[in-house]
Amino acid sequence: xxxxxxxxxxxxxxxxxxxxxxxxPNPDMLCNSKIKFGTMKDYALHRYRASCIATxxxxxxWRRQKEEWxxxxxxxxxxxxxxxxxxxxxxxxxxxxxxxxxxxxxxxWGKSTNSKxxxxxxxxxxxxxSKDQSYFLSMTPGIAFKNVLFxxxxxxxxxxxxxxxxxxxxxxxxxxRDIAAQAGLKTARKKDSSGICFxxxxxxxxxxxxxxxxxxxxxxxxxxxxxGKIVGTHKGC
Numbered sequence: 001x002x003x004x005x006x007x008x009x010x011x012x013x014x015x016x017x018x019x020x021x022x023x024x025p026n027p028d029m030l031c032n033s034k035i036k037f038g039t040m041k042d043y044a045l046h047r048y049r050a051s052c053i054a055t056x057x058x059x060x061x062w063r064r065q066k067e068e069w070x071x072x073x074x075x076x077x078x079x080x081x082x083x084x085x086x087x088x089x090x091x092x093x094x095x096x097x098x099x100x101x102x103x104x105x106x107x108x109w110g111k112s113t114n115s116k117x118x119x120x121x122x123x124x125x126x127x128x129x130s131k132d133q134s135y136f137l138s139m140t141p142g143i144a145f146k147n148v149l150f151x152x153x154x155x156x157x158x159x160x161x162x163x164x165x166x167x168x169x170x171x172x173x174x175x176x177r178d179i180a181a182q183a184g185l186k187t188a189r190k191k192d193s194s195g196i197c198f199x200x201x202x203x204x205x206x207x208x209x210x211x212x213x214x215x216x217x218x219x220x221x222x223x224x225x226x227x228g229k230i231v232g233t234h235k236g237c
Contacts, residue, residue, distance in 0.1 A: 002047070007039045013198070020208070021216045027196055029139040037144040045147060052147040058126035059134040060153035061145050065119040069147060121145040128156045152176055157192075205235060 011034035012027050019025035036055060044050045051069035063070075120142030126132040159175035180188035199207055209217055222232040 002040065002043050004035055004039050004043075008035055008198075011035060011039075017208075017211055021212070026136070027198070028136045031197075032137050033140040033144070037140050037148065041144070041148070050147075052149055054149040054151055056152050057133045057137060057150050058128055058131040058152055058157070059137055059150050060124040060126060061148065061150060062122040062124050064122070067146060121148075124153075126150075126153045131157045155179075 008031065012030045015030060016025050016027045041053050044053050052067075123134055123137055123140075123142065123145065125134045156175045158177050174182075177188050196204070217235070219233055219235055221230045222234060223229070224231050
C-alpha cells in the first residue's frame with residue numbers, strides 16, 4: 001500500500017494554505033493534478049508494473065491515438081470495459097462528431113508526431129451531467145491521462161429503476177448504484193458524500209484556523225460583482 005501523505009502536504013495542503021489567504025483555492029484540483037495522476041499513478045506504473053490505473057471519476061477520455069497497453073485490453077474494452085455501453089472509445093468519438101459543432105482546433109489540440117511525446121487524451125464531460133467531475137480534472141495536464149481509465153464516466157450514478165424500485169428493470173441501462181447493489185456492496189444505497197476529503201466531518205473554519213495566522217482570519221464582506229452591493233459577511237478563512 002502506498003502512502004503519499006508527505007507529498008500531499010507539500011504539493012496540495014501547503015499551496016492551499018498559501019492561496020486561501022486571498023483567493024479561493026480548490027485542493028481537489030491540486031490533488032488530482034499532483035497526487036492521483038502524478039505521484040500515485042507513477043507509483044502504480046513503476047512499483048507494480050501496472051498497465052494503467054482506474055479511478056472513480058465521472059468523466060470520460062477521448063483517445064485519438066492508441067496506447068501501448070490497449071493491445072492486451074482490446075477484448076475487455078470492446079466487451080464494455082465501462083460496463084454495458086459497447087465500445088466506449090468508439091461511442092465517445094461518434095458522440096462528439098454527431099453534434100456537428102466540433103471546433104476546428106479539436107483535431108489538432110494536443111497532437112504530436114513525436115513518439116516520445118504522444119498525443120494527449122482529451123478530457124470530456126461524464127455521461128451523467130449531474131455528477132460530472134471534469135471540472136476537478138481540468139488542471140491536470142492531458143498527457144497525465146495516458147494509461148488512465150474512468151470506468152464510471154459512461155454510466156449514470158442512479159437509474160430510474162434504482163430510484164423507484166428495489167428490483168432491476170432490464171430496459172434501463174445499469175447505473176453505478178445498480179451495479180453496486182448486484183455486487184452486494186453496502187454503499188449501493190449510501191448517501192452521496194461531498195466536501196474536502198482531508199476535512200472529513202470536522203468544522204472547516206475551526207480546522208483551518210489552526211494552520212493560518214490571525215491576520216488571515218479577519219471578517220470580510222461578500223460583494224456582488226455585478227452591482228458592487230454587499231450581500232453578506234464572512235469570518236475570514
